[in-house]
Amino acid sequence: SYWRMPRLPAPAEGERASAADDDDDDDEAAEAGGERASAAEGDDGGGEAIFHSVRRSHLCAGGALVTDDEQLGVSVVYEALLSAVHRYGPRPCLGVREQEADGLWGPYRWSSYDELHKRVLGVGSALLRLGVQVGDGVGLLCDNCPEWVVVEQACHAFGLVSVPLWFTVGVGYVEKLLADSGVAAVVCGERWTGALLRLAEQSKLPAVRLIVQRERLQYEELALHESLDRSDKGDGRTALKLYDLPFVEQMGERHRRPPCPPAASALATIVYRWRLDADPVGCRLTQANLVASLCALRLSTRAVVSEASVHLSYVPLAHIFERSVLLLCLSSGAAVGFYHGVQDGLLNDLRVLRPTVLCGLPGAFRLLYRKYRTVERHFFPLYRALVRWAWRRKRLALAQRRPHSQPIVDRLFFGDINKSLGGRIETLLVCDRDLDEEVREFLQVTLGATVLATFGFPEAGGLVALQTLQDDAANAAAGAFGADGDDGQFYRWGARDAVADDVGPPLPCNECKLVPISPAALGAEDDGDGAHHAAAAATFEGERYGELYLRGANSFEGYHGRAHLTAEAYDAERWLKTGYVCTWGARGGLKILGKRNTFLRPEGEQFVSAQRLESIYAHRCPMVHQIWIH
Secondary structure: OEEEOOEEOOOOOOOOOOOOOOOOOHHHHOOOOOEEEEEEOOOOOOOOOOEOEEEEEOOOHHHOOOOOEOOOOEOOHHHHHHHHHHHHOOOEEEEEEEEOOOOOEEEEEEEEHHHHHHHHHHHHHHHHHOOOOOOOEEEEEOOOOHHHHHHHHHHHHOOOEEEEOOOOOOHHHHHHHHHHHOOOEEEEOHHHHHHHHHHHHOOOOOOOOEEEEOOOOOHHHHHHHHOOOOOOOOOOOOOOEEEEHHHHHHHHHHOOOOOOOOOOOOEEEEEEOOOOOOOOOEEEEEHHHHHHHHHHHHHHOOOOOOOOOEEEEOOOOOOHHHHHHHHHHHHHOOEEEEOOOOHHHHHHHHHHHOOOEEEEOHHHHHHHHHHHHHHHOOOOHHHHHHHHHHHHHHHHHHHOOOOOOOHHHHHHHOHHHHHHOOOOOOEEEEEOOOOEHHHHHHHHHHHOOEEEEEEEEHHHOEEEEEOOHHHHHHHHHOOOOOOOOOOOOOOOOOOOOOEOOOOOOEOOOEEEEEEOOOHHHHOOOOOOOOOEEOHHHOEEOOEEOEEEEEEEOOOOOEEOOOHHHHHHHEOOOOOEEEEEEEEEOOOOOEEEEEEHHHEEEEEOOEEEEHHHHHHHHHHHOOOOOOOOOO
């Protein structure tokens, strides 16, 4: 995990130092098979082809980046929903479990695409009637549920701006999010209504004019609302309104308005990272950004997500990864079931829903793997030997691209694990650039599923790179799985890395290139004699690294209310400076070492990626969750 940079002459005058210092991705705090290289745009002086050469996905038709879907006539998000309603109207769309009289959770009850569209038009009409203006922000402060999807799609249909808010943080940080975004309305769960009303009572929500509770209002909320000072404050603002969502939907049904989707260049949403160590910074994404990301994701996952797919949504929808997957499922005609809000009951939701596509952050999969390792230690010696034999047979079958060729082995040794996750999972999408290979092998062997790593962040409008089924086949052909004659360690991977080699090629909506890194950006200092470590010679494990730049219709409009940060995020040619230190893998996939501002230089010419070390220790040692270096 050390990065050694040799001494070379100082970089030429005018060489740019990286300026993007964004925080880590949300997944860390909450959780050349495919591309081609076009002509190089410049040379870094060393003639290295890895730097400045622009790479695109092989899925780009005629070499052009994907911006929309001309075949379906989709240029804004509402048109994508309308296209799905026309194609899959009566099919199941959104499913939720309801608590029965005995306190247990019942089976999933589904609403169709037609019913979703009807609710979207009703909620959007009611919001406009209640005083929300076109272009105003609408905050979403609740768990994953069908109502979350309805309100967000209503914003897209009527020109409002959706602002997903992290419901897993405290009241103080939610107050900062509301103040920074300036939303005019908030749709929240019942546990947040009282807190919002108290903030309003203290005059801490000056911009909020409307609060809509997802559940029906109870006496406590109504009484607290009545105690507020509802007089006109003399500055033109109206009194704070409080309604529940069932009433809002009925109002919209009786006062229906035609949808008025905005232009493709209009602001669609403001996305915030999950971060508590600094003031919130929102990323402004337009309709064109979301559509470009959605269409590229559909093009890359045609063999993974279809109208027969079933997805369980449990990662907070404020996370750009889960939100991108949700839009993908809706545009593909898939069914989306929501967990019932209790993390401890997630396995029960999986058994009841039986999804075919499971998307998530690595933390949950890591916990499942550790639990199985704990159980495995208590096996009888003879049974443990049989399980190791079955493991090697299944691993060899996976290496030969025959994942379902061992039905007896699957049923006898891995059937319980498969059933605990529903028994139908075919593909797992994991949003993590440091996916542990032991966890990947565990999921592939026990479930017989394809595990695809992805990478993205809010500034890119969603995902940037994605492993495809072709990449997974290349992994098997390259010997990703151990040989049948492995010496014996139950989860042995030989001399390969502890984390995944790459996250796949770029999505067809963006093009990527690597730019030499200035040592100053990695914490390097002048050596006193005026010599510097040359940026173009940065190496790690024999490979050359640079900062990832990307450009495409999916890159964001800018940071909300922070024009100076927006100016620093782009260069003169509108390349987005991501701040990630990367290289290109042996098969052309994007290999990510870490955030530029997370590197340490403890001694001499060695650089340490603290983020990578923390990921390895957190994967392998159950006693380690975070590492703090001081």
